[in-house]
Amino acid sequence: MQLLLKQVRIVDPTSTHHNQVKDVFINRGKIEAIRNQISGKSHVFQVAGACISPGWIDVGTFVGDPGFEEIETLTSASKAASNGGYTALAVLPNTNPSIQSKAEVEYVVHRAAPLITNIYPLGALTLGCKGKEMAELVDMHHAGAIAFTDGKHSVQDAGVLLRSLEYVKIFDGLVINQPATRGLSADGIIHEGAVSVSLGLRGLPDLSEVLMIKRDIDLLRYSDSALHIMNVSSEGGLSLIADAKKEGLQLTCSVAVQNLLETVDRTAGFDANFKVIPPLRSENDRKALLSALRDGTIDFVNSNHRPVNIEGKKLEFAYADFGISALETAFGMLLKASRKTKKLDGLVNALSINARKALGIPIPSIIRGGNAELTLFHPELNTRFETSTFASKSKNNPYLQQELPGHVLGVINKYQSLLFN
Amino acid sequence: MAELQLSTEHLLGIKYLTQEDIHLIFETADNFKEVINRPIKKVPSLRDVTIANLFFENSTRTRISFELAEKRLSADVINFSSSASSVKKGETLLDTVNNILSMKVDMVVMRHPAPGAPAFLAEHIDANIINAGDGTHEHPTQALLDAFSIRAHFDTFKGLKVAIVGDILHSRVALSNIYCLKKLGAEVTVCGPPTLLPKHIESLGVQTSYNINETLEWADVANILRIQLERQDIKYFPSLREYAQYFGVNRRLLDSLSSDVVIMHPGPINRGVELDSDVADSDQSIILNQVENGVAVRMAVLYLLAAPRS
Numbered sequence: 001m002q003l004l005l006k007q008v009r010i011v012d013p014t015s016t017h018h019n020q021v022k023d024v025f026i027n028r029g030k031i032e033a034i035r036n037q038i039s040g041k042s043h044v045f046q047v048a049g050a051c052i053s054p055g056w057i058d059v060g061t062f063v064g065d066p067g068f069e070e071i072e073t074l075t076s077a078s079k080a081a082s083n084g085g086y087t088a089l090a091v092l093p094n095t096n097p098s099i100q101s102k103a104e105v106e107y108v109v110h111r112a113a114p115l116i117t118n119i120y121p122l123g124a125l126t127l128g129c130k131g132k133e134m135a136e137l138v139d140m141h142h143a144g145a146i147a148f149t150d151g152k153h154s155v156q157d158a159g160v161l162l163r164s165l166e167y168v169k170i171f172d173g174l175v176i177n178q179p180a181t182r183g184l185s186a187d188g189i190i191h192e193g194a195v196s197v198s199l200g201l202r203g204l205p206d207l208s209e210v211l212m213i214k215r216d217i218d219l220l221r222y223s224d225s226a227l228h229i230m231n232v233s234s235e236g237g238l239s240l241i242a243d244a245k246k247e248g249l250q251l252t253c254s255v256a257v258q259n260l261l262e263t264v265d266r267t268a269g270f271d272a273n274f275k276v277i278p279p280l281r282s283e284n285d286r287k288a289l290l291s292a293l294r295d296g297t298i299d300f301v302n303s304n305h306r307p308v309n310i311e312g313k314k315l316e317f318a319y320a321d322f323g324i325s326a327l328e329t330a331f332g333m334l335l336k337a338s339r340k341t342k343k344l345d346g347l348v349n350a351l352s353i354n355a356r357k358a359l360g361i362p363i364p365s366i367i368r369g370g371n372a373e374l375t376l377f378h379p380e381l382n383t384r385f386e387t388s389t390f391a392s393k394s395k396n397n398p399y400l401q402q403e404l405p406g407h408v409l410g411v412i413n414k415y416q417s418l419l420f421n
Numbered sequence: 422m423a424e425l426q427l428s429t430e431h432l433l434g435i436k437y438l439t440q441e442d443i444h445l446i447f448e449t450a451d452n453f454k455e456v457i458n459r460p461i462k463k464v465p466s467l468r469d470v471t472i473a474n475l476f477f478e479n480s481t482r483t484r485i486s487f488e489l490a491e492k493r494l495s496a497d498v499i500n501f502s503s504s505a506s507s508v509k510k511g512e513t514l515l516d517t518v519n520n521i522l523s524m525k526v527d528m529v530v531m532r533h534p535a536p537g538a539p540a541f542l543a544e545h546i547d548a549n550i551i552n553a554g555d556g557t558h559e560h561p562t563q564a565l566l567d568a569f570s571i572r573a574h575f576d577t578f579k580g581l582k583v584a585i586v587g588d589i590l591h592s593r594v595a596l597s598n599i600y601c602l603k604k605l606g607a608e609v610t611v612c613g614p615p616t617l618l619p620k621h622i623e624s625l626g627v628q629t630s631y632n633i634n635e636t637l638e639w640a641d642v643a644n645i646l647r648i649q650l651e652r653q654d655i656k657y658f659p660s661l662r663e664y665a666q667y668f669g670v671n672r673r674l675l676d677s678l679s680s681d682v683v684i685m686h687p688g689p690i691n692r693g694v695e696l697d698s699d700v701a702d703s704d705q706s707i708i709l710n711q712v713e714n715g716v717a718v719r720m721a722v723l724y725l726l727a728a729p730r731s
Contacts, residue, residue, distance in 0.1 A: 193624070194625075197622055197624055197625060198436065198596075200559065201537075202557075203620070205620070269540070270536075270540045314515075315514075315541070316537060317535065317536065317538075317541065318536050319535055
């Protein structure tokens with residue numbers, strides 16, 4: 001594959017070409033040349049105002065393969081990822097069976113090999129993601145699991161989390177936990193506050209998240225290991241994380257893009273498309289999340305892709321499943337949420353660089369001789385999302401038939417390219 | 422009377438009504454209350470209107486009250502009951518209701534265990550929806566009949582002090598009553614054990630209290646709610662005995678107050694728990710008036726929602 005990208009703005013804080021407009025020539029999966037002008041190539045991509053950055057990565061993507069293929073397969077997730085500008089996904093172990101041993105890790109790696117997207121399996125921390133018995137973490141690590149988590153299930157037992165944090169030190173591994181204390185959130189449906197009271201719905205108090213973050217930080221300090229807190233949603237949780245980071249603990253955290261853009265008010269009309277975990281919280285929480293993303297307390301942004309088929313969503317609000325199928329709209333949601341800051345560096349750090357640093361994945365920097373794993377995008381164009389062109393097998397997304405800022409022009413990875421212009 | 426219309430085509434909850442809507446319902450109910458005390462209690466207002474009563478949760482009094490109201494208005498009525506356990510999934514709800522609507526039904530009265538189920542239905546089907554109770558969300562006709570019953574005893578709602586006592590956390594009656602009374606200008610205090618008062622309930626503009634004596638001393642009206650043991654999956658208080666001692670309303674408590682309080686209860690009463698018999702059956706109690714008014718208020722709601730059709 002040969003491709004010449006004409007006059008693209010390079011947005012890559014890790015590259016010496018950062019913020020320069022260049023011609024970039026890609027040959028056989030490598031960036032062969034970056035110069036002011038390159039000519040005489042047959043395959044040329046040229047869109048005025050186009051930007052390129054190291055390919056975006058989504059951490060904690062839900063894919064139902066194996067077990068829930070009617071919701072999302074690795075193939076459909078890869079298509080959705082490409083539409084959304086992602087070249088890499090770190091996928092959750094909440095499959096059936098869970099990704100809990102070498103065999104399941106190898107299944108994912110094998111199935112993903114021909115896809116344009118790099119798929120990094122997250123191994124289950126415990127068997128069946130049930131939070132009881134530790135899974136074979138070293139074995140999964142050697143098979144290609146990039147980090148370990150029970151994914152959608154928060155680890156309730158402090159002893160289990162502590163032993164896991166200690167055990168992964170064998171291979172300098174990373175544990176990921178999404179914080180929610182079950183006893184305080186078991187029947188909760190939306191953020192606890194005025195809206196939940198007015199609808200008669202059980203609340204998910206931010207206390208449920210804050211308590212577990214506090215516990216997890218204490219366990220991290222005790223074990224001297226590495227922890228990632230996935231999808232933090234509350235102001236209270238953020239301040240604990242900020243303090244722990246100042247202390248020098250090996251702690252990173254991420255936010256779900258939905259929590260940067262929307263608040264609990266969106267659920268006041270019982271719209272199940274906004275029924276998500278972590279729940280949409282207050283405007284104060286949303287503002288705190290945005291500012292924590294800017295100041296670096298939050299390392300990166302997840303799409304929190306949770307595809308749900310229509311039978312699981314077109315239900316009474318209380319019975320509908322949680323989640324937004326968000327891979328394709330995440331960039332637009334992030335741009336819309338962070339509209340006031342026009343800085344693309346921050347966006348690319350949040351979508352591409354920092355997650356790889358946290359997970360220990362090499363960054364595909366835009367330098368001569370580097371691997372061509374790129375996202376092509378246009379920050380000034382808008383995108384209208386249509387159900388008919390939505391690649392995810394599940395269409396649970398509140399932004400369908402609507403427009404969001406930003407436009408993905410294509411992705412390049414593994415000797416392949418998908419260009420949408 | 423026929424020229425006046427509600428601002429909504431469904432009754433999903435009191436929070437979606439205006440103050441004018443509520444007054445219109447009351448004035449219409451006044452007329453129907455007169456009608457049902459005549460020798461011939463039936464009027465032809467809803468002739469040729471078909472109403473389906475869909476009860477996905479147990480109900481005796483609300484179902485009977487609606488059915489009576491519908492029959493007094495000469496509507497054609499069909500009844501469907503199903504336990505909550507057999508209808509868990511919404512496609513079943515939509516399918517069930519669509520099946521019934523295929524038989525040309527104009528209005529649906531629904532009770533359902535899921536908060537927001539009537540709103541979901543209103544979005545997906547073409548009929549007037551009346552919420553007869555949706556989980557812990559709202560029970561609008563109960564709140565209307567409660568306020569209508571209070572109205573018979575007091576000149577105005579402005580500044581009227583109403584206490585709602587008991588299990589506020591699990592109560593759709595409490596929520597609808599709060600919305601209704603606040604819209605009418607009353608002051609509301611909710612009283613019960615802290616574990617049965619939802620956090621953030623003050624955001625609805627009510628006061629909270631854990632002390633039944635102080636609350637009843639303050640109140641003009643006390644609406645005593647049923648302890649919803651069937652809706653409690655966790656223990657919120659240690660025992661019924663302790664509840665009855667510290668939050669039960671009895672004669673001794675009422676006699677200790679400096680003035681008479683009007684006592685209400687949406688029924689069915691757990692006698693000896695939240696309310697003692699010598700209070701429930703006393704002159705201060707308007708519990709049976711509530712039941713009678715229920716039919717008139719529901720006739721008014723049905724009539725007003727059906728009015729644009731004719």
